[in-house]
Amino acid sequence: MAGRRDELLPPELLDGLGDLEWVGRLVARGLGPGIHRSAFVGLGEDFEHHRPYQQGDDLRHLDWKLLARTDRLYVRRYRETTNLPTTFIIDASPSMDFAGVEEGSGGLTKLRFAALLVAALGRLGRNAGDLPGLAVTGGSGGEPLHLLPPRPGREAWHHFLHTLDTLEAGEASPLAPVLTRVGELGRRGGRIILLSDFLEEDGGRELWTQAGHLRARGDEVTAIRILTPDELGEGLEVDGLFADPEAPDAPVPGRPRGDEGYRERLSAYYTLLARNLEERGVQWWEARTTDPLLPLLRGWLRGQGPP
Amino acid sequence: MEIARPGLLLAGALAALVPLALHLLRPRERDRRVLPTARFLSPESRTRIRVHTRPDHLLLLALRMGLCLILGAALAGLRWTGPSEGVGEIVIVDRGPGMAEGWRQVETLVVEELHPGTRIVVLVGVDEDGRVVSRGYAPHDLPRGEAWMSLAPGRDAHEGSGADLSLPQLLRELRGAGGSLTGVDSLRARIVTRPRWEAWRPGTHELRSTLWPGAIQLSALPGDAVPRPEARTDGAPAIRLVAPDHLAAPFQAALEVWGFPVETGPAPVELRVGSPLELGSPWAEAGADSDHGGSGSSPEDDGGAFLLSDGRVLPGAGLILPGSPAAGTRIPLLRTGGRPAAAALPAGADEPCRIALPLDGEAPILGSPDLPVLVDVLLREGCGVQRVGVGGEGAEAVWRELLEGGERPPQVAAEALRTREAGWPLTRLLLALALLVAIAEVLRIRVLDRGRVQG
Numbered sequence: 001m002a003g004r005r006d007e008l009l010p011p012e013l014l015d016g017l018g019d020l021e022w023v024g025r026l027v028a029r030g031l032g033p034g035i036h037r038s039a040f041v042g043l044g045e046d047f048e049h050h051r052p053y054q055q056g057d058d059l060r061h062l063d064w065k066l067l068a069r070t071d072r073l074y075v076r077r078y079r080e081t082t083n084l085p086t087t088f089i090i091d092a093s094p095s096m097d098f099a100g101v102e103e104g105s106g107g108l109t110k111l112r113f114a115a116l117l118v119a120a121l122g123r124l125g126r127n128a129g130d131l132p133g134l135a136v137t138g139g140s141g142g143e144p145l146h147l148l149p150p151r152p153g154r155e156a157w158h159h160f161l162h163t164l165d166t167l168e169a170g171e172a173s174p175l176a177p178v179l180t181r182v183g184e185l186g187r188r189g190g191r192i193i194l195l196s197d198f199l200e201e202d203g204g205r206e207l208w209t210q211a212g213h214l215r216a217r218g219d220e221v222t223a224i225r226i227l228t229p230d231e232l233g234e235g236l237e238v239d240g241l242f243a244d245p246e247a248p249d250a251p252v253p254g255r256p257r258g259d260e261g262y263r264e265r266l267s268a269y270y271t272l273l274a275r276n277l278e279e280r281g282v283q284w285w286e287a288r289t290t291d292p293l294l295p296l297l298r299g300w301l302r303g304q305g306p307p
Numbered sequence: 308m309e310i311a312r313p314g315l316l317l318a319g320a321l322a323a324l325v326p327l328a329l330h331l332l333r334p335r336e337r338d339r340r341v342l343p344t345a346r347f348l349s350p351e352s353r354t355r356i357r358v359h360t361r362p363d364h365l366l367l368l369a370l371r372m373g374l375c376l377i378l379g380a381a382l383a384g385l386r387w388t389g390p391s392e393g394v395g396e397i398v399i400v401d402r403g404p405g406m407a408e409g410w411r412q413v414e415t416l417v418v419e420e421l422h423p424g425t426r427i428v429v430l431v432g433v434d435e436d437g438r439v440v441s442r443g444y445a446p447h448d449l450p451r452g453e454a455w456m457s458l459a460p461g462r463d464a465h466e467g468s469g470a471d472l473s474l475p476q477l478l479r480e481l482r483g484a485g486g487s488l489t490g491v492d493s494l495r496a497r498i499v500t501r502p503r504w505e506a507w508r509p510g511t512h513e514l515r516s517t518l519w520p521g522a523i524q525l526s527a528l529p530g531d532a533v534p535r536p537e538a539r540t541d542g543a544p545a546i547r548l549v550a551p552d553h554l555a556a557p558f559q560a561a562l563e564v565w566g567f568p569v570e571t572g573p574a575p576v577e578l579r580v581g582s583p584l585e586l587g588s589p590w591a592e593a594g595a596d597s598d599h600g601g602s603g604s605s606p607e608d609d610g611g612a613f614l615l616s617d618g619r620v621l622p623g624a625g626l627i628l629p630g631s632p633a634a635g636t637r638i639p640l641l642r643t644g645g646r647p648a649a650a651a652l653p654a655g656a657d658e659p660c661r662i663a664l665p666l667d668g669e670a671p672i673l674g675s676p677d678l679p680v681l682v683d684v685l686l687r688e689g690c691g692v693q694r695v696g697v698g699g700e701g702a703e704a705v706w707r708e709l710l711e712g713g714e715r716p717p718q719v720a721a722e723a724l725r726t727r728e729a730g731w732p733l734t735r736l737l738l739a740l741a742l743l744v745a746i747a748e749v750l751r752i753r754v755l756d757r758g759r760v761q762g
Contacts, residue, residue, distance in 0.1 A: 227344075251339055266344055
């Protein structure tokens, strides 16, 4: 029986996630076992290469078969894999609490869609031994509304899911300060996933600057842009007064669908943002709230992998 | 309901269309939608405004339109005059001295014919500033019988001087009474007076046309309503006219008009009516030969000149009625064009008056504009004159022609006469109402804003 569309981790999604792996693109510096390549070579399951035996090497790693064939001493070197602390940063500003132009359409809000997406990605990571963490923007004074550092264990996972399930929009706040805060709290070599509509007042300059800093220190940063079809100009053909929920006093009369200039400006905005992020090594994914999760994840993870 | 400035009311009505247009043209609030990417909408689409077939926020629209209408009505000088129904009749009772004892006749002549609700305005005199003092009555409030006399001149001198009530003043008061009379949709006018020569003054007709658009019914007191002056000499006629030939006929006509029986004879005309004409001593001092013995003086001898109390000589022929001025008696002097025009010498209660008239050339007395004034002066001074309506029946016809001439409706629309002072002014009430409506509008806007924010 199919679950509701706004349900976190419905059974069919869990079934589909079993086939997927979310492998980090960079070498990880995790402390526990995982599927991600560790920055350290040595113990592990994946054979990396042979190295001539040196005094002091553990004889358990001596390749006896190769010794028999070549009469030389070689030790087998394995790629060490580890887990990856993954912190999801969800933008919970008022603009994310938007499902579509028509009220009561039953569509998912961007915030809820982000929560579903994070739950699915978190589950994928948990399957690989990753430690999910969560930061939600929208607190007063630019502080995070919720901040759950990556923690192992069932209790932390349940807390993580409960927070996602009860997520509500907060105040309008920029993403960059929360990104900085997460970077300060986490060790380098972690994974940071940003989920937002990225409608920043400064066009995202501070965001891509800060994301570049994190990326430069070895963190894997992925930005997932979430928009509704209405915002993309693909929704119903309606006109009227349109107001940004973060600037409600300046409504604009217009019709997004028939407005070519609107699409062009929207596209230019996100193109500039994505290009600047990608130039700094940030992965850029795009999603609409109407996308089914499993195909979306498959599409992303298919092109994803170690560079 | 009266409107002093209908144009402003119309302007208010037109202004009320502005909120309607704005509510139709502006995008409806219910079309207000949330769109986080609204910043990317095309600026040109801001001007793409649809006209809606039905306005939104009907209560707010009604308040705004009502505010415009109320402000327009307040500025238009709207006044509540009560329900207008029926015909009102304004009766102006001349209380000038010319009425003399005619007051006794007013009640039977006019008042009893009036319909209930008719308003009567009695002119009680002229105040110190020259304004007519009037008093309004309803017929049932009007004093009856002897009480009428309490309104007579001299009985209530504190209410006014009782002087100089002219036809223009009567007409103005008629206009004022019509403007202040409320509760009717049309008005009739009636003046109760003794027709006097003032009506002949130039401009009076034009004034009447300006002030009162309809016909004015004249209730003229008959001449015989005023008691004749009593003869001093054994009941015999007491007037003898001495005048040049060319003046004899006008004088005779004048005397006849006034009701004095006159006999004429060969020139120099000596109209011997009975007892001899008595000439007073002041006139004799003018250089004319006075005939104290009752034989009179010839006009050639006295030159028609009379010495006035201020020492000047009044040229022209004279008509002297019986009686002699007492020593120190004030002689009213009327001036026309800067020179004495006529003088009247009052006498005691039992003494007839003397009047003197200047006659220029062959100017007929009936054409003299000063004669009615002089008559009026005589009446004010308490002299008894047999017939006030100079000209007799003919003069009354002229009066009627003057007052009712032309094709004028017997009754006129009350609105045509009313001023903005009529009725209860609604300006303050409307302004207060406008304030309430404005407050309600502000509250409504706040409620809408709150709902919008919560939404």
